[in-house]
Amino acid sequence: MPIPDKIAAANKINEFLRGVVLQGGLRLKYRITVDPPLKEERDWERPEILVEFSGPDSGLLLERGAELLRAIELLALEMLRLPGNEHEKISFDCMNHRAMRLEELRLSAGVAADRVRKSGTPYQFAPMSSRERRIVHLALREQTDLYTESQGEGSRRTLVVYPKNYKPASHPVRKSIP
Amino acid sequence: MSEPSGDLRALVEQIAKALVDTPDQVSVNQVESEQSTLLELTVAPNDLGKVIGKQGRTARALRNLLGAAGMKFHKHVTLEILE
Numbered sequence: 001m002p003i004p005d006k007i008a009a010a011n012k013i014n015e016f017l018r019g020v021v022l023q024g025g026l027r028l029k030y031r032i033t034v035d036p037p038l039k040e041e042r043d044w045e046r047p048e049i050l051v052e053f054s055g056p057d058s059g060l061l062l063e064r065g066a067e068l069l070r071a072i073e074l075l076a077l078e079m080l081r082l083p084g085n086e087h088e089k090i091s092f093d094c095m096n097h098r099a100m101r102l103e104e105l106r107l108s109a110g111v112a113a114d115r116v117r118k119s120g121t122p123y124q125f126a127p128m129s130s131r132e133r134r135i136v137h138l139a140l141r142e143q144t145d146l147y148t149e150s151q152g153e154g155s156r157r158t159l160v161v162y163p164k165n166y167k168p169a170s171h172p173v174r175k176s177i178p
Numbered sequence: 179m180s181e182p183s184g185d186l187r188a189l190v191e192q193i194a195k196a197l198v199d200t201p202d203q204v205s206v207n208q209v210e211s212e213q214s215t216l217l218e219l220t221v222a223p224n225d226l227g228k229v230i231g232k233q234g235r236t237a238r239a240l241r242n243l244l245g246a247a248g249m250k251f252h253k254h255v256t257l258e259i260l261e
Contacts, residue, residue, distance in 0.1 A: 016196060023189035024247035060246055068246050071239035078228070078236050079196040154233055 003048050003082070003089050006034045010049055013076050013090075017051070020072060027056040045102060045135070047091035051076075054094070061094045066101075069094055070129075088131055105132055109139035109161075113146055116161045125159045127152070133159045186247055186255060190217050193240060198225035214254040217244070221259075229259055 003009050010032050017030050036050040053061055053069070061069040073092035082089065091098060112123045125136065136159050137148050145164050152158050187208040195201035203222040208215060221229055230237045241257050248255035 012196070016193065019189050019192040020243065020247075023184040023186060023192070024243065025184040025250035026247060060249075068242060071242040074231075074235060074239040075193060075197075075243065078231060079193075 003080075003086070006048055009080050009090075010034050012079060013049065013051060016076055016079060017072075026060070028053050028058070028061070029055045045088050045091065048089045049091070051090070051092045052094065053092070058094050062097055066094070066097055069097070084130070088134070101132075102135060105135045106139045109136045112136075112161045113140055113143055116146055116163055120163055120166075122163070122166060123161045125161075127156050127158045130157075133157070184247065184251070186215060186244060186251070187217060189247065190219055190240070190244070190257065193243075194219055194221060194229055197228045197236065198222065199228065200225055214256065215248065215251075216256045216258065219257060219259050223261075226259070226261065 014032055017032075020026060021028055021030075031052045031054075033050045033052070035048055038046060051073075061072075069092055073090070076092070077087050077090060080090070093099065108125070112125065116123050125133075128136075133150055137150075140146060140148050140161065146161055147164060148159055148161050150157055150159050187206050191204060191206045194204045194206070198204060198221050200222040203220075203225070205220045207218040207220075209218070210216075219229065228236070229240070231239075237257070237259060244255045244257055
């Protein structure tokens with residue numbers, strides 16, 4: 001389902017970011033684009049609103065895995081009250097970081113798939129956000145000899161790639177509580 | 179560009195008001211000392227979840243933003259959400 005009123009959403013983001021830049025003293029410029037053109041046909045991450053930052057403090061946004069950029073994005077998503085499965089309709093980027101990260105994830109997915117095929121054992125990724133896990137799930141969904149699953153909870157949740165008919169060598173013994 | 183000038187209290191207030199159901203009940207008190215700024219955020223009791231977020235994510239994002247802005251003003255910024 002598309003965002004009901006994209007112009008209103010974009011205005012709300014603009015108001016928020018104006019505050020961040022003016023009151024927060026961050027030397028950043030930003031551009032908000034509704035229905036941005038995409039360079040390629042793709043069925044993953046098709047944002048309806050794209051926010052792009054530039055300016056002297058761009059580096060600050062991208063430190064520690066773009067922690068500040070993600071924080072600003074999360075605050076904007078919470079303000080707009082978008083349900084979790086619609087979060088990818090809005091994308092915050094800076095110096096093409098997001099686009100490069102997506103490409104990196106798709107490449108990692110390919111490398112992991114090869115490794116699982118060759119070794120016959122599962123491959124576990126480092127913990128990632130749900131949006132990033134989704135990219136990997138989608139990147140591998142047409143590989144019929146493999147399947148992907150997420151395990152763990154919260155910020156430790158990770159994606160695992162399995163060979164199709166994988167059976168663990170031994171199941172951990174489950175103790176039942178009397 | 180010139181030295182940053184801004185108002186972190188106003189920023190927290192603006193963001194909190196945009197997050198909650200009852201913006202009228204948002205207030206932010208600022209306690210200033212030489213090297214640090216303490217911001218005390220109060221919201222309506224049933225809006226607490228909105229400013230804290232799932233697993234504290236919203237509060238963490240807000241603190242993260244304030245940390246970055248604080249660096250610009252050479253201040254250590256602490257945000258307390260009062261219950």
